[in-house]
Amino acid sequence: MIPGARFIILGRQGAGKGTQCVRLSRHYVVPHISTGDMLRVAVRERTELGLAAREIMDAGGLVGDDIMIGIVDERLRRDDARSRGYILDGFPRTVKQAEALFDITEGLKKPLDVVIDLDVPRELVLQRLSARRVCRDCGTNYVASGRERQPWICDVCGGDVTQRDDDTPEAINKRLDLYEEQTSPLIEFYGEADRLTVVDGVGTPDQVFNKLTLAVGASQKK
Numbered sequence: 303m304i305p306g307a308r309f310i311i312l313g314r315q316g317a318g319k320g321t322q323c324v325r326l327s328r329h330y331v332v333p334h335i336s337t338g339d340m341l342r343v344a345v346r347e348r349t350e351l352g353l354a355a356r357e358i359m360d361a362g363g364l365v366g367d368d369i370m371i372g373i374v375d376e377r378l379r380r381d382d383a384r385s386r387g388y389i390l391d392g393f394p395r396t397v398k399q400a401e402a403l404f405d406i407t408e409g410l411k412k413p414l415d416v417v418i419d420l421d422v423p424r425e426l427v428l429q430r431l432s433a434r435r436v437c438r439d440c441g442t443n444y445v446a447s448g449r450e451r452q453p454w455i456c457d458v459c460g461g462d463v464t465q466r467d468d469d470t471p472e473a474i475n476k477r478l479d480l481y482e483e484q485t486s487p488l489i490e491f492y493g494e495a496d497r498l499t500v501v502d503g504v505g506t507p508d509q510v511f512n513k514l515t516l517a518v519g520a521s522q523k524k
């Protein structure tokens with residue numbers, strides 16, 4: 303694996319991108335850049351961006367392309383991403399964002415190395431998202447069985463474990479519909495340039511992680 307690799311990960315909501323990106327970023331020692339996490343921090347800190355994004359996010363909509371492109375452009379110019387690469391999680395989500403990312407990486411003379419589609423069928427992600435609970439402080443994901451003691455305290459940091467505001471049935475369905483409409487065309491976008499590696503995201507987190515590292519290794523040998 304080349305040091306400082308630049309990855310993007312596509313996949314439906316609930317495909318396991320967040321969980322796997324944390325592991326991949328440790329494994330390959332590259333920063334994990336999640337646009338969803340950046341927006342949630344902005345919402346929590348009530349910044350101008352957070353105030354503008356909150357309603358859109360809670361309803362399961364997409365924040366405007368120009369805002370998102372500005373945020374990612376600024377983030378990828380920072381020293382750590384320039385020298386150590388990155389795993390970009392949650393961006394690009396539209397063809398316009400993918401085109402802008404191409405321009406940004408061209409401008410920095412640092413093209414993408416790996417594009418992964420973490421593939422999980424819609425029926426399965428619906429089940430996963432309904433049971434998903436998240437630590438408000440550190441973002442660790444949990445699966446609810448319904449038998450947890452309340453308040454539910456995070457094993458990792460002691461924060462509150464709750465359901466995400468956008469994990470309501472309406473917002474989940476809206477996000478999945480938007481994924482099919484706006485994000486799935488990116489599979490063709492990257493597939494045409496022969497950059498895409500599809501990884502089956504069904505399995506335990508360990509099994510999926512093994513599939514991902516094998517796929518990354520194979521894509522480097524191409």
Ligand code: ADP
Nearest residue numbers: 315337338339359363364365370392393395477
């Ligand atoms: P999920 O993939 O489960 O929707 P994320 O944490 O990736 O979760 O994103 C949460 C929300 O943040 C999205 O539903 C959307 O409103 C907003 N968001 C994140 N990334 C983008 C993006 N690249 N473009 C537009 N909106 C985004």
